[in-house]
Amino acid sequence: MKVGIIGLGLIGGSMAVDLKRKGFADEVLGVEAEPVNAAAAEKIGLVDRVVTYEECVSQSDVVILAVPVGAAVRMLPDVLDKFHEEAKSGKCDRMVMDVCSTKERLAHSVRYHPMRRQYVATHPMAGTEYSGPWAAMPGLFDGHACIICDSEESSPKSVRTAEALYDALNMRTIYMNASSHDVHTAYVSHISHVTSFALALTVLDKEKDEKHIFDLASGGFSSTVRLAKSSPDMWTPILTQNRDNVLHVMDTYIEKMNAFRQAIADSDEDAIRSLIEDANKIRRIIR
Amino acid sequence: MKVGIIGLGLIGGSMAVDLKRKGFADEVLGVEAEPVNAAAAEKIGLVDRVVTYEECVSQSDVVILAVPVGAAVRMLPDVLDKFHEEAKSGKCDRMVMDVCSTKERLAHSVRYHPMRRQYVATHPMAGTEYSGPWAAMPGLFDGHACIICDSEESSPKSVRTAEALYDALNMRTIYMNASSHDVHTAYVSHISHVTSFALALTVLDKEKDEKHIFDLASGGFSSTVRLAKSSPDMWTPILTQNRDNVLHVMDTYIEKMNAFRQAIADSDEDAIRSLIEDANKIRRIIR
Numbered sequence: 001m002k003v004g005i006i007g008l009g010l011i012g013g014s015m016a017v018d019l020k021r022k023g024f025a026d027e028v029l030g031v032e033a034e035p036v037n038a039a040a041a042e043k044i045g046l047v048d049r050v051v052t053y054e055e056c057v058s059q060s061d062v063v064i065l066a067v068p069v070g071a072a073v074r075m076l077p078d079v080l081d082k083f084h085e086e087a088k089s090g091k092c093d094r095m096v097m098d099v100c101s102t103k104e105r106l107a108h109s110v111r112y113h114p115m116r117r118q119y120v121a122t123h124p125m126a127g128t129e130y131s132g133p134w135a136a137m138p139g140l141f142d143g144h145a146c147i148i149c150d151s152e153e154s155s156p157k158s159v160r161t162a163e164a165l166y167d168a169l170n171m172r173t174i175y176m177n178a179s180s181h182d183v184h185t186a187y188v189s190h191i192s193h194v195t196s197f198a199l200a201l202t203v204l205d206k207e208k209d210e211k212h213i214f215d216l217a218s219g220g221f222s223s224t225v226r227l228a229k230s231s232p233d234m235w236t237p238i239l240t241q242n243r244d245n246v247l248h249v250m251d252t253y254i255e256k257m258n259a260f261r262q263a264i265a266d267s268d269e270d271a272i273r274s275l276i277e278d279a280n281k282i283r284r285i286i287r
Numbered sequence: 288m289k290v291g292i293i294g295l296g297l298i299g300g301s302m303a304v305d306l307k308r309k310g311f312a313d314e315v316l317g318v319e320a321e322p323v324n325a326a327a328a329e330k331i332g333l334v335d336r337v338v339t340y341e342e343c344v345s346q347s348d349v350v351i352l353a354v355p356v357g358a359a360v361r362m363l364p365d366v367l368d369k370f371h372e373e374a375k376s377g378k379c380d381r382m383v384m385d386v387c388s389t390k391e392r393l394a395h396s397v398r399y400h401p402m403r404r405q406y407v408a409t410h411p412m413a414g415t416e417y418s419g420p421w422a423a424m425p426g427l428f429d430g431h432a433c434i435i436c437d438s439e440e441s442s443p444k445s446v447r448t449a450e451a452l453y454d455a456l457n458m459r460t461i462y463m464n465a466s467s468h469d470v471h472t473a474y475v476s477h478i479s480h481v482t483s484f485a486l487a488l489t490v491l492d493k494e495k496d497e498k499h500i501f502d503l504a505s506g507g508f509s510s511t512v513r514l515a516k517s518s519p520d521m522w523t524p525i526l527t528q529n530r531d532n533v534l535h536v537m538d539t540y541i542e543k544m545n546a547f548r549q550a551i552a553d554s555d556e557d558a559i560r561s562l563i564e565d566a567n568k569i570r571r572i573i574r
Contacts, residue, residue, distance in 0.1 A: 200569035232563035282487035
């Protein structure tokens with residue numbers, strides 16, 4: 001199988017490494033718009049060949065869009081258009097999948113496309129706060145969950161290929177529609193990033209003596225603020241595209257912060273304790 | 288040296304293990320008010336002997352208060368009173384130190400105490416989100432920072448003993464006054480806990496289908512929400528005692544959240560990107 005990956009960052013690059021290593025791909029083609037990143041990907045040997053976007057789309061059995069979701073929304077209809085052109089002059093049973101963190105706008109962008117069934121919407125839930133080809137690593141996906149959205153809109157063959165691909169990456173697959181996906185990820189991923197960004201801004205804004213932050217920052221602070229290192233290229237379009245869900249969760253979050261603020265301002269130990277005890281229930285869910 | 292530790296939880300228990308293991312203490316006495324925890328500490332063998340509070344204070348060369356800061360504020364003057372009684376009928380050069388996360392009220396509670404110089408205010412900046420004697424572990428403090436506050440208020444001999452103790456635990460010592468300590472820890476520790484508690488409450492409140500949280504929670508969410516498992520016994524008095532500093536930091540934090548909220552509500556990609564880029568500067572500080 002020939003796999004073409006568009007975008008050789010953390011996710012695309014890590015997929016490239018493991019799909020080749022696990023034998024799912026005989027050959028991995030890579031596309032990377034940023035010249036420095038393309039050179040790095042070639043130097044590191046993430047892919048077999050760095051090719052143009054057109055070469056990748058015309059030659060790959062599976063095209064993977066591993067670009068920020070703003071770019072993916074523009075690219076996905078174009079890839080399906082190219083498949084459509086090809087289908088007019090013969091059979092085209094190649095497929096495209098994305099790996100983006102928001103799904104509704106992507107789904108919307110190709111809802112009535114004649115080649116919609118050659119597209120599978122997927123979201124491998126793995127990553128780190130680092131980005132770029134140098135952040136790619138073997139085993140990144142190992143043991144994590146991958147969401148496949150709206151699978152009934154894709155051809156059974158395309159879905160089976162996507163499932164086999166994620167099986168090769170040792171991921172568990174979960175199925176839901178694009179709309180549920182975006183609500184759920186707002187809760188378990190997008191809000192975490194926003195709270196980390198806000199925490200970093202708070203500490204950077206107020207703490208002029210950086211030496212002290214560095215000295216005092218314990219493991220707790222580092223783990224809470226870790227996601228604040230995440231890439232603006234990736235996160236700006238996620239927060240824009242999942243705007244309504246993210247705003248809804250942020251409003252709840254700000255309410256909870258205000259409840260805490262009030263309890264502390266009142267020096268109300270019973271109220272503070274009760275809020276912490278309720279928060280502790282997360283133990284049932286996160287080991 | 289005979290070390291008496293009052294409170295055999297995560298911090299007290301871990302100190303007990305390593306002070307004995309590293310040879311700083313010839314004998315470790317332990318006091319634990321909670322019968323279940325006391326039994327566990329004996330069973331695990333954290334200390335050589337579980338004794339009463341009075342026995343511990345009268346027999347130990349170094350008394351360590353490893354209880355929540357609300358209890359420590361009541362206990363510290365009492366320990367110094369007992370030292371004072373003893374000094375009246377002879378010499379008392381034994382010392383007491385606390386390991387609490389807020390310092391101003393503790394400092395205030397013994398400011399004019401005749402035995403003030405036998406007390407050293409310390410804060411080993413290490414921990415996990417778990418509590419109780421079963422959370423104690425060797426090496427917990429290894430390589431972390433320990434703050435010693437208002438060291439000029441303590442006798443040089445007491446300070447040297449505290450320094451030697453933290454040296455045995457392989458901690459770096461940093462010196463500052465109690466007031467600066469409380470400001471800095473509000474920024475690098477207390478606010479992180481509040482944001483984690485609020486995140487846990489948000490997700491628990493809204494996400495009724497817990498199965499989905501569990502399935503979708505990636506490493507990013509787990510790391511951001513990890514501190515929400517922290518003990519209410521420990522954190523209720525910290526947030527109360529450091530009220531003004533914590534409220535100040537929370538207000539800045541809520542401002543930053545509102546700035547993010549506005550940028551997302553406006554779908555203002557430039558503003559979102561700019562906030563994320565500013566937040567990314569935390570990379571300079573946290574590796």
